[in-house]
Each structure stands twice: as C-alpha cells, then as structure tokens.
Amino acid sequence: MSVTRDEVLDILKALTHPGTGTDLVAADAVRALTVDEGRIRFVLEVAPEHAAAMEPVRLEAVERLEALAGKGQVSAIMTAHATKGPPPDLKIGGAARAQTGPQKLPGVKAVIAVASGKGGVGKSTVSANLAVALAAEGKKVGMLDADVYGPSQPRMLGITGRPASPDGKTILPLRNHGVTLMSIGLMTKEDEAVVWRGPMLMGALQQMLAQVQWGQLDVLIVDLPPGTGDVQMTLAQKTEVAGAIVVSTPQDIALLDARKALDMFGKMNVKVMGMIENMSAYICPNCGHEAHIFGHGGARADAERLGLPFLGEIPLDLEIRSAGDGGAPIVASKPESPQAQAFRDIARRLIADGHV
Numbered sequence: 001m002s003v004t005r006d007e008v009l010d011i012l013k014a015l016t017h018p019g020t021g022t023d024l025v026a027a028d029a030v031r032a033l034t035v036d037e038g039r040i041r042f043v044l045e046v047a048p049e050h051a052a053a054m055e056p057v058r059l060e061a062v063e064r065l066e067a068l069a070g071k072g073q074v075s076a077i078m079t080a081h082a083t084k085g086p087p088p089d090l091k092i093g094g095a096a097r098a099q100t101g102p103q104k105l106p107g108v109k110a111v112i113a114v115a116s117g118k119g120g121v122g123k124s125t126v127s128a129n130l131a132v133a134l135a136a137e138g139k140k141v142g143m144l145d146a147d148v149y150g151p152s153q154p155r156m157l158g159i160t161g162r163p164a165s166p167d168g169k170t171i172l173p174l175r176n177h178g179v180t181l182m183s184i185g186l187m188t189k190e191d192e193a194v195v196w197r198g199p200m201l202m203g204a205l206q207q208m209l210a211q212v213q214w215g216q217l218d219v220l221i222v223d224l225p226p227g228t229g230d231v232q233m234t235l236a237q238k239t240e241v242a243g244a245i246v247v248s249t250p251q252d253i254a255l256l257d258a259r260k261a262l263d264m265f266g267k268m269n270v271k272v273m274g275m276i277e278n279m280s281a282y283i284c285p286n287c288g289h290e291a292h293i294f295g296h297g298g299a300r301a302d303a304e305r306l307g308l309p310f311l312g313e314i315p316l317d318l319e320i321r322s323a324g325d326g327g328a329p330i331v332a333s334k335p336e337s338p339q340a341q342a343f344r345d346i347a348r349r350l351i352a353d354g355h356v
Contacts, residue, residue, distance in 0.1 A: 003069045005035045008042075011064050018053035019046065024061070031160040032327035040065050041075045041326025041333075043158040043176075054078055077158050077176070077328055102240045105209060108142070108217045110242035110356060112273065113235060115265075117257025119150075119226040122278040123247045125324050126314065127223040128156040128179075129340075130245075132331040133347035135178030139218040139356055142173070142180040144208060146235065147225040148194055148201055151185030158327025162186060171212045177332045182212045198230040205234050219356045226257075228264040236268035243273035243355060245311065248302075250277055250295035255302055262306065273355050274309035275299045276346065279316040309353070312346045315339060 009025055017027035024030055024044070033042040044061075046054040058076050065074040105111060114130070116123040124147065135141045145153035154160060157176050163186055164172045173182040184194060184204060196204070214220065222241075225231055235241060244265045248258035258275070265272050277299035282291045293316060303310040314320070317339050323330040331340045350356050 003035055003038055003040065005033070007068060008033065008035055008040055008065060011068065012042075012061060014064075015057055015061055017046075017050075018057060019050040024057070032155060032158050032325075034322070034326045036322050036325070038069055039073050039075075039322065039326075040069055041322075041328060042077075043160070043327045044076060044078045045160055046078060051078065075326060075328055075333055102236070102238060104240045105214065105220065108214055108220045110219045111222060111239055112219055112350075112355065113222045113224055113232075113241055113244040113270070114247060115224045115232065115244055115261050116226050116247045116254075117228070117259065117261040118254055121247055121249045121254050121258075122314070123226070124152045124156060124223050125320060125329075126247050126276055126278055126343075127221055128153060128324060129320075129329045129331045129343040130347060131179045131221045132157075132177045132329050133340075133343040134219060134221075134350070134356060136331060136335065136344065137347050137351060139351070140216060141178060142214050142217045142220040143182075144212075144220060144222045145181065145183030145185060146205055146208075146222050146231050148184050148196065148204060148231065149225060151183045151188075153181055153183050153223055154185040155190075155327060156324045156329060157181055159186070169211060171208075173212050173214065176327075177329065180214065180217070182208050184208070201230050202234045205231055206238060209235075209239055228260055232264060233268065236265075236270050241270050243271040245273050245276060247276045247278050248299045249279045250292070250298035252295070252298065254294075255298050258299070259302065262308075272308055273350065273353070274311040275303040276311050276314065278314045280313035282316040309349075311349055312342060314342050 012030055013023045013025045015024050017024050017029055020027040029045050031043040031045050044058055058078050062074050062076050114127040131141050131143045143153055145151045159174045159176045159181050173180045246258050246261050248254045279294050282293050300310045320330045320339050323333045331343050334340055
C-alpha cells in the first residue's frame with residue numbers, strides 16, 4: 001500500500017508527547033522520518049525523565065501506522081538525550097593545541113580509523129554498521145564522526161540534539177544502538193555548511209577527541225573523511241591509533257584511491273587491519289541473480305597482493321541504504337538478515353584477531 005509522508009505526520013500529530021502535552025510533531029520529537037516504498041522509519045527524541053512515559057506512545061504510534069502501512073512496515077526508535085548544562089565550548093576556528101607525539105585517549109582501549117581514498121564508497125555506512133555490530137558482540141563502542149565537511153553519523157545512528165556540557169568545556173556525547181557518538185553534525189544544523197580551513201579542522205578534531213567524556217570504551221571507531229589530508233594526519237600524529245580499515249568498492253577507480261589511503265597509513269606508521277569491499281554484488285530480490293555492477297573481487301585481490309587481511313564483502317543492497325537513511329543501521333533494524341550478518345562477520349573477525 002502506498003503511504004505518504006503527510007499521512008504519517010497526521011497520525012503522529014494525533015498522539016500526545018508526555019513531556020510537553022502537545023502532539024509529537026509540534027513537540028519536535030519526531031526525527032529522521034523516512035517513508036520509502038511503504039516502509040516507515042523514524043526516531044522519537046525524548047528527555048531521559050520522560051522515557052518511560054514515552055514508550056506506550058511509541059507503541060501506539062507503531063500500531064496506528066502499521067494499520068496504515070502493514071504489519072512489520074514500521075520502525076520507531078526512541079532515543080533519550082541529556083538536557084542539562086550549558087552547550088559545550090566548541091568554538092569555530094579553534095586552534096589546535098600544542099602536543100608532543102600521539103597520546104592515548106583515557107579510558108579507550110583501541111582507536112580504529114575507517115578510511116577510504118575517495119568519497120561515495122559507503123565508508124560511513126560501513127562505519128555505522130560495524131560500530132553497531134561490535135556493540136552487539138558485547139563491546140563498549142564509541143563513534144567519532146571526523147568527516148567534518150559531510151557529517152552523516154547523526155542521521156545514520158538516529159541521533160539528534162545538541163550534546164550537553166556540565167562545565168562548558170567537557171562534552172557529554174549522545175548514544176543510540178549501543179554506540180556513543182560525537183559529531184560536528186550535532187553542533188550544526190543539518191543543512192548548514194562547515195566552511196573551515198585546515199587549522200580549524202585540526203582544532204575541532206582534537207577537541208572532539210580530548211574534551212569528550214567517552215567513558216570506558218573497548219573501541220572508538222573514527223569515521224574519517226575521504227582522502228589523505230589534514231584530518232587523517234592530525235589523527236595519526238596526535239592520537240594512538242590501533243589500526244585502520246580501508247573501505248573500497250571493487251571499481252578500478254575506487255581501488256586507485258584506496259591504494260593512496262593505504263600508502264598514507266604506511267607513511268604515518270599506522271597499521272592497516274584490513275580491507276573491506278563494499279557494494280560487492282547485487283542480488284536481485286525477485287530472482288536471486290547476482291550482478292557485479294561495480295566489478296567484483298578487486299579489494300580482495302589488492303589485499304592479497306599487499307599482504308593485508310581481507311575482512312569481507314558487503315553487498316550492494318537497498319535495505320542497507322534505506323536503513324541508514326532511517327536512523328537504524330541494518331545491523332540494528334534487521335539483525336538476522338544476511339546483510340546484517342555480513343557486518344557481524346567482520347566484527348567477529350576483528351575480535352578474533354585481537355583488534356578489539
């Protein structure tokens with residue numbers, strides 16, 4: 001059945017927010033709403049003190065929307081954020097502080113960078129699902145969205161709202177799907193451009209690393225921007241990095257740039273834990289035919305040629321894309337699906353190899 005966004009909003013407007021007494025839409029509690037091919041996904045943002053009262057409202061919203069769209073066609077996730085304290089002091093244009101050599105982040109056992117040579121290969125999608133998969137394996141996981149110009153992790157992890165700060169200096173990150181997140185996207189409007197030069201990038205990255213209360217983490221995943229520039233260099237020079245994972249599609253042009261990323265990590269003395277081939281194959285949902293739209297096996301071949309571990313293949317799949325757009329990565333929204341298992345297998349490989 002075809003469902004429109006307006007129909008969904010009308011139903012949500014009929015439900016009362018327990019904290020404000022207004023409807024859910026008027027209370028600005030509905031986040032990351034997507035209506036795609038009959039499937040409805042959204043996040044309900046609520047203050048911690050209203051979380052218990054919001055759960056019956058969430059269940060009623062799902063029931064009413066499933067009456068419209070069909071059983072199993074609705075995903076509604078609730079996320080609670082801290083609301084007390086002044087906003088953290090992340091000043092635009094903040095200069096990088098002087099520091100000698102890479103420093104270990106307090107309480108963080110391992111920092112793993114996820115990188116790509118070029119944009120558009122699904123690095124952020126892989127990062128989000130890998131973080132959720134590691135959390136599903138029982139690990140304490142954090143995510144630093146270091147793609148300052150194009151921060152996408154707040155949308156992918158279904159997290160909105162501004163991080164709180166108890167003292168104006170220390171930043172309290174937000175959390176969903178078992179992952180603790182900090183992103184410059186939480187400090188700016190979704191459609192607001194970040195127009196910074198290199199020193200501003202380096203200062204912001206160091207602030208997000210050092211001023212955030214990450215707590216005790218088994219692993220901090222750092223979702224790097226594409227390329228081999230200031231952010232990558234600053235991370236490697238200022239922070240102890242356990243290793244890097246390079247994501248590429250099988251396409252030759254993507255592999256050319258992936259090799260540059262591998263070369264960069266070599267020059268920065270950062271261990272490469274392995275390569276992942278994303279968008280490896282498309283399986284037709286109707287007939288099961290496997291098509292290699294971007295080629296196949298290129299990342300595996302490069303890993304073997306360079307003597308690097310090949311961590312796995314991720315299919316080109318509509319559900320992976322729509323799950324990320326809806327704020328619930330496929331590992332969280334459909335944990336038993338073959339697509340989710342591909343990410344879970346990589347997470348288990350990282351744990352078995354002793355990286356996490």
